[in-house]
Amino acid sequence: MCFETLIEQEEMPHHFDIPAVGCPWMWDNLTCWQSAKVGEVVVVNCPELFEFMSPDYGDLCNARCVFLCIAELGKISRNCTEDGWSEPFPHYVDACLFDENTTRPDMYYASVKALYTVGYSTSLVSLTTAMVILCRFRKLHCTRNFIHMNLFVSFILRAISVFIKDGVLYAEEDSNHCFVHTVACKAVMVFFHYCVMSNYFWLFIEGLYLFTLLVETFFPERRYFYWYTIIGWGTPTVCVTVWAVLRLHFDDTGCWDMNDNTALWWVIKGPVVASIMINFVLFIGIIIILVQKLQSPDIGGNESSIYLRLARSTLLLIPLFGIHYTVFAFSPEDVSKRERLVFELGLGSFQGFVVAVLYCFLNGEVQSEIKRKWRSWTVNRYFAVDLKQRHPSLASSGVNGGTQLSILSKSSSQIRMSSLQAETLNLNLPT
Numbered sequence: 001m002c003f004e005t006l007i008e009q010e011e012m013p014h015h016f017d018i019p020a021v022g023c024p025w026m027w028d029n030l031t032c033w034q035s036a037k038v039g040e041v042v043v044v045n046c047p048e049l050f051e052f053m054s055p056d057y058g059d060l061c062n063a064r065c066v067f068l069c070i071a072e073l074g075k076i077s078r079n080c081t082e083d084g085w086s087e088p089f090p091h092y093v094d095a096c097l098f099d100e101n102t103t104r105p106d107m108y109y110a111s112v113k114a115l116y117t118v119g120y121s122t123s124l125v126s127l128t129t130a131m132v133i134l135c136r137f138r139k140l141h142c143t144r145n146f147i148h149m150n151l152f153v154s155f156i157l158r159a160i161s162v163f164i165k166d167g168v169l170y171a172e173e174d175s176n177h178c179f180v181h182t183v184a185c186k187a188v189m190v191f192f193h194y195c196v197m198s199n200y201f202w203l204f205i206e207g208l209y210l211f212t213l214l215v216e217t218f219f220p221e222r223r224y225f226y227w228y229t230i231i232g233w234g235t236p237t238v239c240v241t242v243w244a245v246l247r248l249h250f251d252d253t254g255c256w257d258m259n260d261n262t263a264l265w266w267v268i269k270g271p272v273v274a275s276i277m278i279n280f281v282l283f284i285g286i287i288i289i290l291v292q293k294l295q296s297p298d299i300g301g302n303e304s305s306i307y308l309r310l311a312r313s314t315l316l317l318i319p320l321f322g323i324h325y326t327v328f329a330f331s332p333e334d335v336s337k338r339e340r341l342v343f344e345l346g347l348g349s350f351q352g353f354v355v356a357v358l359y360c361f362l363n364g365e366v367q368s369e370i371k372r373k374w375r376s377w378t379v380n381r382y383f384a385v386d387l388k389q390r391h392p393s394l395a396s397s398g399v400n401g402g403t404q405l406s407i408l409s410k411s412s413s414q415i416r417m418s419s420l421q422a423e424t425l426n427l428n429l430p431t
Helices: 002-011 093-095 105-134 145-168 183-215 221-249 263-296 301-322 323-329 337-361 364-390 391-398 401-428
Strands: 040-046 075-081
Touching: 075 391, 105 145, 105 337, 105 364, 145 221, 145 337, 183 221, 183 263, 183 301, 221 263, 221 301, 263 301, 263 323, 301 337, 323 337
Parallel strands: none
Antiparallel strands: 040 075
8 A cells, every 4th residue: 555655656746745845655664654744743553563573562552651751652753854754763673572571661661650759759848848947947057058958959849840741741641742742841841951950960069069178278168159059050051041942943853852862962961971970070089088087197986987987978978979870871871771760760769858868857957956946945835834824914914935934034144143242242341
């Protein structure tokens, strides 16, 4: 049928609805592609040939990838561009040919999606709580905690962007989300890339700040914090904007969630990889400085305690610097895809929770402020109850525990002053 159509198209092109600017009918030795206009996406089912190669094809072709649009199983698409038909996406082998001994792709991706949903939800709750604590207590307001707070915000935005992306791409279970190309979908992907990139850069700033603090003797923290803010939020803005403009003009296909054009993708990936590797170098440098300080003769303790403190410091710095991202930093996008997804999305989604626990909930200063606030609240509550029981008239007139506490403090100070004056008079009396 397809060969007949192609032959008739060549002999009598005026009988076919071929666009003036577009892509004609085409046979790629596996599938027949109908004519399309520039910018149009044509989606076809897997050729029947693959049914004989994969015993479980009938079940797998009805499955759908549930995140990141890795492949619409059983579906192949081509984009009609100004230069003609694009390469098929996904490739026939990826979308149509499966090994019956491997795990079902739809079940695997669903499990990973469930894992990172739990991880980002946990991180979102813990980070929001940590932000409230750091904002609430004025004594915790310092440059170091301000940098932590910006890092927490970047983690929060990253989690929110993931939920928004999933809500837009996978709003309907039976929708071909891999081929959605609306403006709203593209805007969501731009916001998603911005949040992820900002998170990487604030991890880099955490490492840069700590390294500078250890190396420089006189460190103008407030002046540096201004530049940290510009780097942390400004650099991702510039990179993502440039990427979006280039993508709009040179690769405006799909929902911008796939990055087949490697050159354009490196506009975002390049700075991210650079920040990861610089952070790794800073991490090594800080470990060397810690070893030198711990081995200093001025620091007491036996050798085992020194190495224990070094190991604890190293483990604390790994989530703060994002050192685990170096594992797949330079690997191609299609290499070790499953392991990469579990590592970066599944386990990486809990990074915000770990950072909030280590650098807020387990922080000694934070715990001291919470205990102080709790003691103050307990004392005020005790005096309020005691005042209400002993002097109902004062309690009804609006005198609270804090007022009574201040009255008691003033009374005690007056008593101490009277006693001091009496002692002074006694000393000046003639004998």
